[in-house]
Amino acid sequence: MLPTPPASPAGRCPLCGAPNGCAMMAPRHGAAPAASQPFDCWCLHTHIAPAALARAQQTQPQQCLCRACATGHQSQAISHKETP
Template sequence: MDRPTAMPHQAPPPAPQPGLCPICGQPNACAMEAERVTGVKQPPCWCTTASFSPSLLDRIPAAARHTACVCAACVAANPA
């Protein structure tokens, strides 16, 4: 009797990093994250006045939603 072949173990996707854009992986320059990490009060983040297109928001992996900010370059490349 043949034994079933074991499925290769797949590692879970890496946890989102709040300081990196979940789309391109580059630093997102999030002032809110900088304040959280350093404890130093920051001016309002650039993203508070930015417009995010629905298609851009749809590209954020589910695990990174409400966890990591999209960077300004990705926002600029996908105008609302």
């Protein structure tokens, strides 16, 4: 099992620290997201790997995964973290 990374900002994946590209957490027109605002995020159209979701729930349950971790391409996600 990989070590749990420290807590990361909302715009970062809790598993690898790469940007998660979450449209639901991104501010829209200078305002914080609201439940009444419609969002279309990449994660709504992608199968999330059950193992990645379970691991994220253990580390940062309210934080979005990056596409690589969500789809189970963790070796790709780890390379994101190492890229400056």
